[in-house]
Amino acid sequence: MEGSSLRPYLERIWEAMKTSVERGLAAEGILPGGLNVARKAKLLYEKRCYNESADVTMNRVIAAYAYAVSEENADENIVVTSPTCGSCGVLPSVMYYMYKDRGFPENEILDALAVAGLVGNVIRTNASISGAECGCQAEIGSACSMTAAAVAALYKLNIDQIEYSAEIAMEHNLGLTCDPVNGLVQIPCIERNAVAAMRAITAVNLSRFLYTTRKISFDEVVATMYRTGLDMDEKYRETSHGGLAVIYSRK
Ligand code: SF4
Incomplete structure (x- = not known):
């Protein structure tokens, strides 16, 4: 998308993201596929602990x-x-939280989504966003990176802080394997989206203070992710022949 087509496209994207969060929060029951995995979003959203701190509430709601x-x-x-x-929960969850719970206006959310899209496109062009090609680091790592950049942009941090946020978010997903149990995007994928959402916020908080001390650039970490992915054994690239997929099936 370029020029005048970009904004309406982002609006469509944002509407679809909001709808997916709201529909998912209202739904209950068992997910299809045979793993007997129950939906947990509604439970997590409604199950406020007694005396819950603001930090716990934030993590619980984003998750x-x-x-x-x-x-x-x-x-x-x-x-x-x-x-x-597979990584579709990370960016919408944090953007929805910023909109609904933190009160950021939708026009600023759209700007942040554009930044996320830019980061995603850099990763896709210079490396990969495919779990089958480079493992989960390419999916969840990319989503985490896109989200961190979006949050940093939303907070009006400078360009170095935005880039460093994306770098941190990717760096600590390096080596993450793809090993979905029974080939279903459920275990470990669903929980992993929640963890990556919270990790993206942590990356921004570190970047905010430490960006002048950084040693590794975003481009370097993206190149590293790609090389690491190409080195990764096929067992860990969406085949369900390694990792959790094998351990779980032995139970
Ligand atoms: S484990 Fe594989 S299928 Fe699941 S989110 Fe990661 S890359 Fe996608």
Whole structure:
């Protein structure tokens, strides 16, 4: 998307993201596929602990939004690939939280989504966003990176802080394997989206203070992710022949 087509496209994307969060939060029941995985977004969203601190509430609510979208994907409903279906819960969950719970206006959310898209496109062009090609680091790592950049942009941090946020978010997903149990995008994928959403915020908080001390650039970490992915044994690239997929099936 370029020029005048970009904004209406982002609006469509944002509407679809919001709908996926809200539909996922309202749904209950068992996900299809035979693993007997129950939807948990609604439970997480509503199960406030007694005396819950603001930090715990933030983590719980963002996780609930990430579960909601990822469970919608697992249930074959409409989600936004951001950048993929498997990692579709990370960016929408944090953007929805910033909009709904933090009060950021939608025009600023759209700007942040554009930044996320830019980061995703750099990764896709220079490396990969495919779990089958480079493992989960390419999916969840990319989603985490896109989300961190979007949050940093939303906070009006400078360009170095935005780039460093994306770098941190990717760096600590390096080596992450893809080993979905039974080939279903449920275990470990759904929970992983929630963890990556929270990790993206941590990356921004570190970048905010430490960006002048950094040693590794975003481009370097993207190149590293790609090389690491190409080195990765096929067992860990969406084949379900390694990792959790094998351990779980032995139980
Ligand atoms: S484990 Fe594989 S299928 Fe699941 S989110 Fe990661 S890359 Fe996608």
